[in-house]
């Protein structure tokens with residue numbers, strides 16, 4: 225990548241954020257500063273990192289945790305156990321659609337809730353990620369209470385359907401763990417640090433699998449277009465975070481909470497477009 229002007233790009237990205245809206249279905253997410261913005265880029269091979277903006281500001285990972293749930297389960301349980309519960313296919317469905325059969329991929333809520341049934345508690349994933357990446361993720365109890373203060377009927381229906389399909393046996397437990405892992409919290413540096421676990425494609429045979437699923441399914445309904453335009457394995461979340469991986473080169477973590485109509489962060493998308501355009 226050529227010389228970057230991160231502070232200037234952050235200012236330009238900030239000017240874009242009024243085009244987006246804060247989500248409202250999780251009360252605490254509606255109360256954050258819509259102008260907050262931060263980026264961290266870690267290049268593990270070069271032992272180099274860069275960051276700019278509100279880098280100490282923390283946020284809940286929400287759906288950005290999904291690739292890491294997948295990575296953890298693949299590395300600790302293997303391919304068979306994971307892909308018995310979920311496919312690895314692109315999907316035109318909404319991220320919170322109720323599945324007709326086996327969930328199409330682990331980036332959908334249905335796929336992630338199915339996989340959460342394999343995790344005894346969010347603490348296991350939190351510790352695994354922190355130990356391996358030197359991040360400082362923690363469970364945001366206030367956010368978890370906020371998530372649970374409004375009944376999420378879609379996720380409840382997904383968990384019940386997964387049980388009816390014979391994929392999980394304890395929907396309450398799967399949903400509880402799913403909600404907890406979504407409420408793991410950190411700043412952009414933490415997200416870039418865990419992102420580094422996905423950078424070295426030779427480290428584990430599972431990494432190319434996770435990256436392929438992120439490329440096909442990581443950006444909600446914009447996944448196909450984003451894959452064509454940007455081509456970086458990425459995952460976005462309702463909290464406004466986006467993690468992009470430049471395979472074998474870098475992990476890019478962005479945060480800006482206002483979302484476009486599809487549900488992707490306006491400011492984070494702007495920053496990733498800038499980086500790719502300048503590289």
Ligand code: GLU
Pocket residue numbers: 285286287288319320333379403406460461462463
């Ligand atoms: N916990 C959120 C939900 O299930 C995560 C959504 C997201 O980030 O896409 O609605």
